[in-house]
Each structure stands twice: as C-alpha cells, then as structure tokens.
Amino acid sequence: MSEHIVPVKTYLAVFVSLILLTALTTWVAYIDLGPFNTVAALVIAVTKMLLVVLFFMHVKYSSGMTKIVIIAGVFWLAILITLTMADEMTRVWTPDPGPWSSPSVLLPFVSRLL
Amino acid sequence: MSTAVVEPQHVPSGSQVNYLNATYGIKSWLLTTDHKRIALLYLASITLMFFVGGTAAVLMRLHLIEPQGALVQPETYNKLFSIHGIVMVFFFLVPSIPATLGNFLVPLMIGARDLAFPRINLLSWYIYITGALLVLYAILTGGVDTGWTFYTPYSSTYSHTHVIAAALGVFITGFSSILTGLNFIVTIHKMRAPGMTWFRMPLFLWAMYATSVIFILGTPVIAITIFLLGLERILHVGIFDPAIGGDPLLFQHLFWFYSHPAVYIMILPGMGVISELVTCFSKKRIFGYSFVAFSSMAIAVISFVVWGHHMFVTGQSIYTGLVFSVLSFLVAIPSAVKVFNWTATLYKGSISYDAPMLYALGFIGLFTMGGLTGLFLASLATDVHLNGTYFIVAHFHYIMVGGAVMAYLGGIHFWWPKITGRLYPDLWARIAAVIIFFGFNLTFFPQFMLGYLGMPRRYAVYPAEFQVLNVMSSAGASILGIGYLIPLIYLIWSMRYGPIAGPNPWGAKGLEWQTPSPPPTENFEEIPVVTEEPYNYPGTEVPVRG
Amino acid sequence: MAAHSRLHDPHAAEVAHQFEDPEQQREADSLGMWTFLVTEIMFFGALFAAYVIYRSLYPAAFETGSHLLEVKFGATNTAVLICSSLTMVLAIYCAQTGKSKSAIITFLVLTMLLGAAFIGIKLHFEWFHDYSEGLVPGINFNLAKYGSGVELFMVFYFFMTGLHALHMVIGLGILTVLVVMTARGRFSPRYYAPLDISGLYWHFVDIIWIFLFPLLYLIGGRYTHGGH
Numbered sequence: 004m005s006e007h008i009v010p011v012k013t014y015l016a017v018f019v020s021l022i023l024l025t026a027l028t029t030w031v032a033y034i035d036l037g038p039f040n041t042v043a044a045l046v047i048a049v050t051k052m053l054l055v056v057l058f059f060m061h062v063k064y065s066s067g068m069t070k071i072v073i074i075a076g077v078f079w080l081a082i083l084i085t086l087t088m089a090d091e092m093t094r095v096w097t098p099d100p101g102p103w104s105s106p107s108v109l110l111p112f113v114s115r116l117l
Numbered sequence: 118m119s120t121a122v123v124e125p126q127h128v129p130s131g132s133q134v135n136y137l138n139a140t141y142g143i144k145s146w147l148l149t150t151d152h153k154r155i156a157l158l159y160l161a162s163i164t165l166m167f168f169v170g171g172t173a174a175v176l177m178r179l180h181l182i183e184p185q186g187a188l189v190q191p192e193t194y195n196k197l198f199s200i201h202g203i204v205m206v207f208f209f210l211v212p213s214i215p216a217t218l219g220n221f222l223v224p225l226m227i228g229a230r231d232l233a234f235p236r237i238n239l240l241s242w243y244i245y246i247t248g249a250l251l252v253l254y255a256i257l258t259g260g261v262d263t264g265w266t267f268y269t270p271y272s273s274t275y276s277h278t279h280v281i282a283a284a285l286g287v288f289i290t291g292f293s294s295i296l297t298g299l300n301f302i303v304t305i306h307k308m309r310a311p312g313m314t315w316f317r318m319p320l321f322l323w324a325m326y327a328t329s330v331i332f333i334l335g336t337p338v339i340a341i342t343i344f345l346l347g348l349e350r351i352l353h354v355g356i357f358d359p360a361i362g363g364d365p366l367l368f369q370h371l372f373w374f375y376s377h378p379a380v381y382i383m384i385l386p387g388m389g390v391i392s393e394l395v396t397c398f399s400k401k402r403i404f405g406y407s408f409v410a411f412s413s414m415a416i417a418v419i420s421f422v423v424w425g426h427h428m429f430v431t432g433q434s435i436y437t438g439l440v441f442s443v444l445s446f447l448v449a450i451p452s453a454v455k456v457f458n459w460t461a462t463l464y465k466g467s468i469s470y471d472a473p474m475l476y477a478l479g480f481i482g483l484f485t486m487g488g489l490t491g492l493f494l495a496s497l498a499t500d501v502h503l504n505g506t507y508f509i510v511a512h513f514h515y516i517m518v519g520g521a522v523m524a525y526l527g528g529i530h531f532w533w534p535k536i537t538g539r540l541y542p543d544l545w546a547r548i549a550a551v552i553i554f555f556g557f558n559l560t561f562f563p564q565f566m567l568g569y570l571g572m573p574r575r576y577a578v579y580p581a582e583f584q585v586l587n588v589m590s591s592a593g594a595s596i597l598g599i600g601y602l603i604p605l606i607y608l609i610w611s612m613r614y615g616p617i618a619g620p621n622p623w624g625a626k627g628l629e630w631q632t633p634s635p636p637p638t639e640n641f642e643e644i645p646v647v648t649e650e651p652y653n654y655p656g657t658e659v660p661v662r663g
Numbered sequence: 664m665a666a667h668s669r670l671h672d673p674h675a676a677e678v679a680h681q682f683e684d685p686e687q688q689r690e691a692d693s694l695g696m697w698t699f700l701v702t703e704i705m706f707f708g709a710l711f712a713a714y715v716i717y718r719s720l721y722p723a724a725f726e727t728g729s730h731l732l733e734v735k736f737g738a739t740n741t742a743v744l745i746c747s748s749l750t751m752v753l754a755i756y757c758a759q760t761g762k763s764k765s766a767i768i769t770f771l772v773l774t775m776l777l778g779a780a781f782i783g784i785k786l787h788f789e790w791f792h793d794y795s796e797g798l799v800p801g802i803n804f805n806l807a808k809y810g811s812g813v814e815l816f817m818v819f820y821f822f823m824t825g826l827h828a829l830h831m832v833i834g835l836g837i838l839t840v841l842v843v844m845t846a847r848g849r850f851s852p853r854y855y856a857p858l859d860i861s862g863l864y865w866h867f868v869d870i871i872w873i874f875l876f877p878l879l880y881l882i883g884g885r886y887t888h889g890g891h
Contacts, residue, residue: 008759018749022742029738032881040884044877051873059752059866069697076701079334080708082421084715086437087370090425091716093434231681233691299698307691308681333698337706345713352801354811354818361811367716371709644683
C-alpha cells in the first residue's frame with residue numbers, strides 16, 4: 004500500500020486481462036492436453052494471481068517488506084506441500100520388510116570387511 | 118542477600134498513579150486495552166490452567182507408584198495424560214511467556230505506549246478464555262483420551278470421549294496466538310523508539326519476534342487440521358480413516374507441521390528471558406549479540422522443516438525420514454550457539470545469585486541436557502528404540518519444564534517489581550528455586566533410564582522391575598509440586614505486603630527500567646530516544662555502532 | 664481488524680494513542696493486514712495441501728467428482744469476483760483522488776452486489792442443485808451411486824468453497840461498515856487506510872477463488888464431455 008495512485012487505465016487493462024485469462028483457462032479445459040491440462044490451469048491461475056497482487060493490491064508499488072512477507076507466506080505453504088508430498092510419493096519405494104531370517108542384502112559387503 | 122535496590126532512583130516516582138490504580142472497577146479490567154492489564158488477565162488465566170494441568174500430572178504420578186496402577190482405571194489414566202498434555206501445551210506453555218511477559222514488556226522495551234493493536238490484544242484474551250472454557254467443559258463432562266496429539270483414526274473414529282469439545286477448544290485458542298503474534302510483529306517492525314535500530318533491541322524482543330513468526334505461519338495449519346478431524350468424526354468420509362481410504366499419516370503431517378514449531382514457540386521466549394537474566398546478573402554485556410539474535414531467527418525458520426522426526430516409526434517413507442533426520446540435527450545448532458553465548462557471558466562476569474539468576478542457571482544446564490537427548494531422537498536408528506518410551510517424555514520435560522517453565526518463573530521474578538511495584542521475599546524465592554530444581558531432576562532423570570530400559574509412555578501399568586524408578590519419579594513430582602506452590606503463595610503475598618520497589622531494583626539496562634514501578638498507563642512521559650547499545654553495563658560498554 | 668474496530672469509537676482521532684503520527688499508523692495497519700493475509704495463506708493452504716495429497720492418491724474419483732460440477736457457474740462466478748475486485752480498486756481510487764462520497768459508495772455497493780451475486784449463484788444454482796442430486800456428504804450423499812472417492816472430493820469441495828464463502832460474507836460485513844464510514848465523511852485523499860486494507864482482504868478472497876476454480880472444476884480437463 005502506498006501513496007502511488009494507479010491510473011484507471013491500468014486497472015481496466017488488468018481487469019480485461021483477468022477476464023480473458025478466465026475465458027482461456029475454461030477454453031483450454033475442453034482441449035485434450037493430457038497431464039498438461041493441470042499445468043496450464045495452474046500457470047494461468049498463477050498469472051491471474053500475480054496480476055491481482057501486483058496491481059489491484061499495489062504490491063508493484065509497495066515496499067520490499069511487503070514483498071518479503073508475501074513471498075514468505077507462499078514459500079512456507081510450499082514447504083508444507085512439498086515435504087508432505089515427498090513422504091506420500093516415496094512411501095511405496097521401500098519394499099515391506101521381510102522376517103529376520105532372510106539374508107541381508109548387505110551381508111556380502113559386511114563379510115568382506117571383517 | 119538480594120542485590121535488589123529498594124530506594125527510588127532518578128526517575129520520578131512521586132506520582133502514585135500507575136496502570137494498576139488509574140481506573141477502578143471490574144469493567145475497567147475486563148474492557149481494558151492497556152497491554153499491561155491484559156498481561157495480568159493472561160497471567161491469572163494461565164496460572165489457573167497450569168494448576169489444572171498440574172493436577173492431572175500429580176494424579177498420574179500417584180497412580181504410577183504401583184506397577185498395576187494405584188489410583189485410577191486405565192481408561193481414566195488415558196484421560197489424565199491427554200488432559201495434562203492438552204492443557205499444558207496449548208493453554209499454558211504456548212501462551213505463557215508471550216502473553217504475559219511479552220504483552221507487558223514488548224511496548225516498554227521498545228519505547229512505545231502500547232502494542233500496535235490494543236483492542237485486538239484484548240480480543241485475543243477473550244478468545245483464549247473461550248477456548249479454555251470449552252476444554253474445561255470437556256474435562257468436567259468426562260474428559261478426552263486421545264493424547265494431546267489426537268492421532269487418527271482413534272480420535273476420528275473409535276474414541277468415545279469428548280474429542281470435539283476438546284479439539285474445538287484448542288482450535289479457538291489457536292486464534293488467540295495468531296492475534297498475539299500479529300500484534301508483536303507489527304509493533305516490533307513499526308513502533309521502535311527513535312534510535313532503537315534492530316540491533317539495539319534487547320534480545321527478548323528478538324525472541325518474541327521469532328516466536329511471532331512461528332505463530333503466524335504454523336497455527337493456521339493446525340486450525341484446519343483440527344477442523345478436518347472434527348469433520349471426519351462427524352461425517353466418517355475417510356479423510357483420515359484408513360478403513361475408508363483415508364491416510365492417518367496425513368493427519369500427522371498436518372498436525373506436526375504446526376506442533377513441532379510449537380515446541381519452539383514454547384522455548385524461544387524462554388531463551389529470550391534467559392538472555393536478559395544472564396546479562397543483568399553477570400552485570401555484563403551479552404557475548405555475541407548478533408549470534409544470539411540470528412540464532413532465534415534460524416530456529417524459527419529451521420523448525421518448520423523437521424516435523425517428520427515425530428513420524429519416524431509411524432509408517433513414513435524412509436527417504437523422507439532421512440531428510441527430516443538431517444534437518445533435525447541442523448536445528449540443534451542455533452540452540453547450541455545460544456548456550457555457548459550465555460556461558461561466555463557468565464565468564465568473568467560479576468555474578469549474583471538472586472532467584473531469577475538461579476532459574477537462569479538451572480535453565481542453561483537443564484535445557485542443554487534436554488537438547489542433547491534430542492539428538493538421540495533425531496537419529497533414525499536410536500529413535501526406533503526410544504520412540505514411544507519414557508525417554509521421549511523425559512526429553513521434552515527437560516526442555517519444557519527444566520527449560521521453559523524455569524525461564525518463565527525466572528522472568529516473572531525478575532520483572533515482578535516492575536509489574537507490581539513490590540519486591541517478593543528473597544529468601545523464600547531462592548529456597549523455592551532450589552526445591553524446584555531438585556524436585557524436577559528427581560522427577561525426570563529416572564524417566565530417561567526408564568525409557569532407555571524400555572518402559573513405554575502413556576501406559577497405565579508397567580512391569581514390576583521398573584517400580585523403583587517410578588517411585589523415585591513420583592517422589593520428585595511431589596517435591597516439584599510443593600516447589601511450584603511456594604512462589605504462588607509469596608508472590609500473591611508480596612502484592613500487598615512486599616516492600617515497595619523503585620524503578621530499577623536490579624540495576625538492569627533496558628528501557629522498561631527507565632519508567633516507574635509500576636509504570637503509568639501511558640508507559641513513558643516522553644518517548645525515550647535510544648543512544649547506546651544494549652546491555653551497556655559499566656566496564657563492558659561497546660561504542661555506538663555506525 | 665483495525666478498520667472494523669475503529670468504527671465503534673466514533674470519537675477516535677485520526678491517530679490512535681499508541682501511534683506517534685498518521686504515517687506510522689498507516690504503515691502499521693498495512694503490515695498488520697498483510698501479516699493477517701499470510702495467516703490466511705497458511706489457513707487455506709493447509710486445505711489445499713490435503714486436497715493435493717488426496718487428488719494424487721485418487722485421481723479418477725476426483726475427476727469424476729469434478730465433472731459433477733457445472734463449469735458455467737464456476738466460470739461465471741470467477742468473472743463476478745474479478746468484476747468486484749475492479750469495483751473495489753475503483754472505490755479506493757475515488758477516495759485517493761478526492762471524488763465525492765457518493766462515488767465511493769457507489770463502487771462499494773457495486774462490490775457488495777457482485778459479492779452477493781457470487782454467493783447467490785453458489786447457494787442457489789450450485790449447492791442447492793448438489794443437494795437435490797444427493798451429493799452433500801453427511802446430509803444426503805448417495806454413496807451407492809457415486810462411491811466414497813467422490814464423497815471425499817465433495818467433502819473438499821464443500822469445505823473449501825464453504826470456507827471461501829464464509830470469508831466473502833465477512834467481507835460483505837466489512838464493506839457495509841466502510842459504506843457507513845464513507846457516508847459519515849471519514850475518508851479523504853489524506854486518510855483512506857481502512858478502504859485500502861479492506862481492499863487487500865477482498866482481493867485476497869478473490870485470489871483464493873482464482874485457484875479454487877481450476878482446481879475443483881477443471882480437474883483432468885473437460886474434453887471427455889460435451890460443452891457445459
């Protein structure tokens with residue numbers, strides 16, 4: 004938030020862009036892009052968010068502190084999602100442990116050390 | 118003898134009008150926006166909750182005198198440890214220093230007349246009370262037995278206790294923390310007195326700031342988690358219930374994303390208090406100011422990427438476990454930095470053993486022990502053996518009780534003259550500190566041994582060979598309980614009968630000591646201008662930084 | 664929030680007692696609102712995180728559930744909210760440039776009407792319709808017809824859009840307060856902070872919807888169905 008007054012033209016340009024991007028994301032959903040449908044939707048959503056944040060919320064004209072605060076919030080959410088997904092996605096990589104009697108994979112190496 | 122100075126100093130204390138007597142009547146307290154009065158409202162409430170949680174602990178320790186349980190049914194025992202955990206974590210430890218000492222001191226230390234948003238401050242207290250009443254209702258109508266961790270699917274599907282009431286109480290109180298954190302962040306950023314740069318702030322403020330960052334970023338997540346738990350309990354749709362396709366580990370991820378940083382919420386303010394105590398009672402500038410300041414921020418940041426160490430044995434991916442283990446070792450480093458710096462501050466200082474200093478010295482030793490034992494738990498292989506045992510219980514009690522509670526008591530004693538305008542009886546204070554230290558160690562050191570030997574936690578019965586250690590622990594708990602009652606008595610007594618304190622009975626540095634004791638409602642006649650570095654005790658001054 | 668609470672003290676000077684000057688107050692209010700929005704990012708974010716996990720675990724069920732929602736209402740509502748963000752910034756622009764009280768109030772009321780339209784479309788065309796189709800978990804969900812995976816999707820759908828709608832309703836309350844304050848002549852080019860920070864809140868709620876729309880309505884694309 005600052006004393007900088009954004010001209011109405013800028014607001015209208017941003018508004019039109021947002022409406023067009025909404026139409027775009029709706030239109031793209033009806034085209035088969037496979038997994039890229041999700042990518043496209045997210046890219047468009049992030050673009051719309053940036054337009055709102057930078058112009059409607061005046062962050063383009065705000066102090067560095069404001070920008071740091073926003074980036075911190077988004078970054079922390081990314082930590083939550085990334086590390087949780089890391090667990091969810093890699094759980095299946097480890098086979099179920101067998102009983103103690105089955106030979107260890109490492110046994111050949113260990114016996115060579117001794 | 119106490120080193121406290123009784124005569125007034127150059128700050129005029131002729132006017133007897135202060136924040137305590139400026140206005141009278143219950144409405145002037147319940148509708149106050151004065152941060153100092155709100156701090157006292159919190160002080161009363163959390164003291165009450167401390168004794169509620171403490172009662173549960175006493176009952177547990179009495180029960181555990183006998184291997185087959187001496188006091189209650191196993192179902193009741195489960196409720197006792199759950200109530201103890203929920204009340205102590207969410208209603209005592211999390212708000213303790215921030216909402217009492219923080220609320221009281223942040224504007225004073227920073228040279229402001231109040232926090233940035235005084236009405237939001239009052240709102241935060243009412244939110245706290247609402248949550249506390251809900252949890253008390255849950256306790257009185259039958260309790261909850263899920264543990265303070267509310268693990269699913271037990272809490273969502275199988276428990277027949279008042280899960281929703283208790284969880285709702287925690288949910289509501291979370292917003293109290295968020296508002297406090299928000300207030301502190303804005304106040305520290307925008308309301309510092311002229312001349313008070315970031316690096317001239319007392320380290321207590323750095324600690325409050327770091328704590329507030331955690332409040333802001335972590336608490337909303339547990340709010341949603343509890344909400345989802347409530348939804349699952351009502352709707353049974355498989356959010357967390359594996360029988361219907363849910364993932365119980367998702368609950369744990371979301372829960373611990375907040376609850377691990379929460380333990381740093383509980384200790385960081387205590388570390389801030391210790392920095393203030395160690396400097397004042399060594400009459401020496403803190404060693405390595407920037408290191409201590411930055412380590413508070415480092416703890417706040419790194420604390421958010423270690424939560425998986427609570428889930429090493431619950432089915433988490435081993436690869437993620439590796440990552441969390443390494444990061445957990447990393448988070449120990451800034452805490453160690455602080456301990457080194459406090460110790461270096463003590464070195465060649467002019468040490469006096471007043472009660473606050475006794476608590477501070479106890480903190481340094483006990484926190485170090487608690488912290489070191491955390492490393493055994495951060496290490497995947499040893500955690501497999503130690504998880505779910507009394508080793509963990511001892512580890513976190515060394516930090517939370519040996520650390521945080523002792524820092525809290527040290528701070529209460531240190532700033533008591535400022536808050537009340539009275540001195541407490543010095544001899545009783547030192548006796549109580551020693552009793553608490555002794556009782557604490559007798560209670561919790563045997564628990565390290567019990568855990569290592571394999572006694573599981575949260576069990577109402579145990580094998581007979583563990584009885585001796587359990588009895589020792591219970592004996593210690595009795596002593597500790599008495600130790601906590603003593604300050605309650607003499608502190609209340611001192612409010613009426615204690616000698617009048619001057620503005621700076623300890624001869625400490627800091628803006629809060631430049632106002633009368635107790636301060637007037639507006640804190641300062643004129644907003645002070647800061648011209649020197651913090652902790653400029655005679656003989657240890659540093660030149661003004663550029 | 665500061666804007667809301669100051670209304671209850673009509674004799675408040677423009678600078679509250681804890682601040683030294685209007686500039687400090689304005690900066691504090693702004694940082695306070697941004698810090699609050701960060702808590703909202705984490706609040707909604709936790710829901711988004713849980714949603715992401717379950718969508719990756721049950722992609723087919725989530726796609727089925729998503730196709731039960733009507734894109735035209737979601738898209739219309741997105742446009743409605745974007746319009747309301749425009750009217751909100753225009754209201755602030757009017758205050759900044761000293762336009763008349765009625766100009767500001769006009770834009771504020773337009774914002775409110777658009778917000779109310781959003782809620783109306785949601786309630787009447789979407790939720791009520793979902794109710795009549797047996798899609799509301801805990802109330803009348805038709806488990807035999809749709810399965811538990813779709814039920815989980817619907818839990819997220821109703822919770823996320825419901826929480827969003829709650830924030831919109833609170834926003835409408837804040838806008839009402841702002842209309843009253845404007846009518847009382849509280850704002851001028853020198854002082855319009857409550858409008859500014861309330862605008863931040865309103866835009867944030869808009870941004871949440873900007874993500875909810877594709878994530879809930881457009882999962883897996885709509886190319887397998889005809890135009891909707």
